[in-house]
Amino acid sequence: MKTYEWAIVGSGIAGISIAEILTRQGHSVVLVEKNDKLASEATRDFHEWLHTGALYTLVPDKLITLRFILGAIDDLIEFYSCYDRMNLIPTESGLTINKAFLGWFDDNYIHFKYRVKGRKITLPWLIGVARSVHLIEKIHQHDWLRRRAGELAPFIEGRRKRVSALIKELLNSKEMFKTVQTPDFTINSRLLLNDMIAKAISDGLDISLDNKVHKIEKHQYYKLLLGSKEDIQAKNVALCTGEGIKYFSDVKTKRSYAPIAVVSGLTKDSKSFVELDYFPKNCINLLTKENGIGLAGGISLSDRSKCDEYLDYVVQKHQEIDPGLKELSRYVGIKTEITFQNQPRGYLYHIVNTDDGVWAVIPGKFTLAFSMAPEFYRRVYKQNPKKHFKTVSNNKSNDIISNTVWMDKYNKSKEDKNGSDKIT
Ligand SMILES: Cc1cc2nc3c(=O)[nH]c(=O)nc-3n(C[C@H](O)[C@H](O)[C@H](O)COP(=O)(O)OP(=O)(O)OC[C@H]3O[C@@H](n4cnc5c(N)ncnc54)[C@H](O)[C@@H]3O)c2cc1C
Known part of the structure; x- marks a missing residue:
């Protein structure tokens, strides 16, 4: 042998x-x-969501997850750029995606919709949203030319002033959601x-x-x-x-369940998005794919028996946004972490x-x-x-x-x- x-x-x-x-x-x-x-x-x-860290700007973890994710993209550029279809181009201010050919990544950017109206909104949530929007602006501007990539100091510069201005804007907003286009995109x-x-x-x-x-x-x-x-x-x-x-x-491992519906009937204008809410169970997301197909989901649950009921809610919420959306099938993905x-x-x-x-x-x-x-x-x-x-x-x-x-x-x-x- x-x-x-x-x-x-x-x-x-x-x-x-x-x-x-x-x-x-x-x-x-x-x-x-x-x-x-x-x-x-x-x-x-x-x-198939390539995270650039946007989602983790809402997590109060001293930016550790953001740092890991920025590091992963830095290593992607460093160690995988020899591949012909690795189509990310690092720039001094953000990443661009080469669309001249079908590559590993698509410019299918994920939009965040933070709920800021329509229910009693708490100040800690608005502060969290302002901080998140500010950090996402910084990820958009991140210098990927290996001069400062992975360093967090630029994320902290000017934070107080910008976050205060954003809180004022959110308090005065008449819109249900504050919407931003994140630098996150999808993977082939x-x-x-x-x-x-x-x-x-x-x-x-x-x-x-x-x-x-x-x-x-x-x-x-x-x-x-x-x-x-x-x-x-x-x-x-x-x-x-x-x-x-x-x-x-x-x-030791820890498992959680991610219920997902495969949906059809999306139009060319449909965008990938995440609706973010102070109450996590109200969060829903949609990742668009080819041919009007999408993956609709929300959060991960620790109890598998709750997945169907939760997915009924998710699909109903998506259909309120887009009545043309139909559920093709559903499944439960299993997420594993080592503790x-x-x-x-x-x-x-x-x-x-x-x-x-x-x-x-x-x-x-x-x-x-x-x-x-x-x-x-x-x-x-x-x-x-x-x-x-x-x-x-x-x-x-x-x-x-x-x-x-x-x-x-x-x-x-x-x-x-x-x-x-x-x-x-
Ligand atoms: C629903 C869902 C959505 C997600 N979305 C994203 C996303 O958009 N972006 C992102 O970055 N991450 C996402 N993740 C996380 C990401 O998908 C996982 O972290 C990653 O795929 C895990 O890879 P893995 O190789 O550890 O596990 P797996 O892909 O599960 O691979 C483990 C493999 O081991 C094999 N295996 C197990 N036991 C044995 C054995 N005894 N002998 C031989 N083979 C064995 C299995 O068959 C399997 O093929 C998502 C996860 C889930 C569940």
């Missing part, structure tokens, strides 16, 4: 990005997945994953599908992964199995060396994988991964990557109507 340097268990964005970075460096790697396609769980269910996740997998395969990645690892045995010179289809031998293991991490290591010792929670990534040669890895957000994978490499090998390398274009790897849920639901609805314009 071949002994790989690395076995990566789980092929969501965590497993794929780590497999890509290790093969990029010339290591022998096998990616093991229990399902018949890659990226077929949380990385299939997700919204299948293009991105395809590029990474094609590159990793060209660097020698092996893939073992339909192979559920149920035990990891420690031997003197290697670990033996006992799988449902085949066993695998490797010197090191990265566990990228989402919640499944807890079966192989002593880290480890005193590490701060929030949507950060976690890389935990749980045993000799065994690592547990969870990104917290798809967006954070761009920092998590280089950082994983640094933690293990104490050096930066390569920034310059040759990529390949190989659409064949598409066949082993699952579609997103919304793509499948759209294709199914077309099939039912005997249509042929499939999205893959």
Whole structure:
């Protein structure tokens, strides 16, 4: 049996990005997945929202989540710009998206609608909104030319004056919502994953599908992964199995449920948005996709049994805004976080060396994988991964990557109507 340097268990964005970075460096790697396609769980269910930190401007966490997210985009620019379809252009004042070709990112910007009228509004909420709007203005202006990227000092400059002016504006506003266009946009996740997998395969990645690892045995010179289809031998293991991490290591995980409706009937003018409210259960969001399709949701819940009732409310609220919107189907996405010792929670990534040669890895957000994978490499090998390398274009790897849920639901609805314009 071949002994790989690395076995990566789980092929969501965590497993794929780590497999890509290790093969990029010339290591022998096998990616093991229990399902018949890659990226077929949380990385299939997700919204494809590239966070630039806007959502976390409402979180009172001393800007730590914002810092992680700015860092992830900084690393995306630094370590992934060799990919032809990586179409983000860093500028001195914000990011632009190259639209000359179909790339990893779309200029489908997400709008925030903060409720400021229509119910008793509390001053702490208005202060929170003003602070959030101010920070979003700063993210729009952020200098991405690696002179100050990731530094928070510019976010604090002029804050008091601007926040006071915004509070005055909100108090005098006659509108139901304060609306801002955030710098956040959407991801063509299948293009991105395809590029990474094609590159990793060209660097020698092996893939073992339909192979559920149920035990990891420690031997003197290697670990033996006992799988449902085949066993695998490797010197090191990265566990990228989402919640499944807890079966192989002593880290604790926390799960929450994200109910989502796949909706149709959106028009070309429909915009991606989030309605934000002092009471989180009133928050709703919509991420627009191709062909009038969208993902409608709201918050994540800790109790799965409440998801249907909550989604009924969400769909009804969306239909009040857009009566043409129809629900095609619904599903519940599962979000997993590691809770480890005193590490701060929030949507950060976690890389935990749980045993000799065994690592547990969870990104917290798809967006954070761009920092998590280089950082994983640094933690293990104490050096930066390569920034310059040759990529390949190989659409064949598409066949082993699952579609997103919304793509499948759209294709199914077309099939039912005997249509042929499939999205893959
Ligand atoms: C509904 C929803 C919406 C989200 N929206 C966004 C968003 O818009 N933007 C964003 O940045 N983040 C978003 N997130 C978060 C993001 O999707 C996740 O953080 C990320 O996809 C998790 O990736 P992962 O690789 O850790 O997990 P997964 O994608 O779940 O991958 C884990 C893989 O491990 C495999 N596996 C498990 N056990 C075994 C085993 N024993 N043997 C072999 N294989 C195994 C699974 O089959 C799976 O393929 C969202 C999450 C959810 C749930």
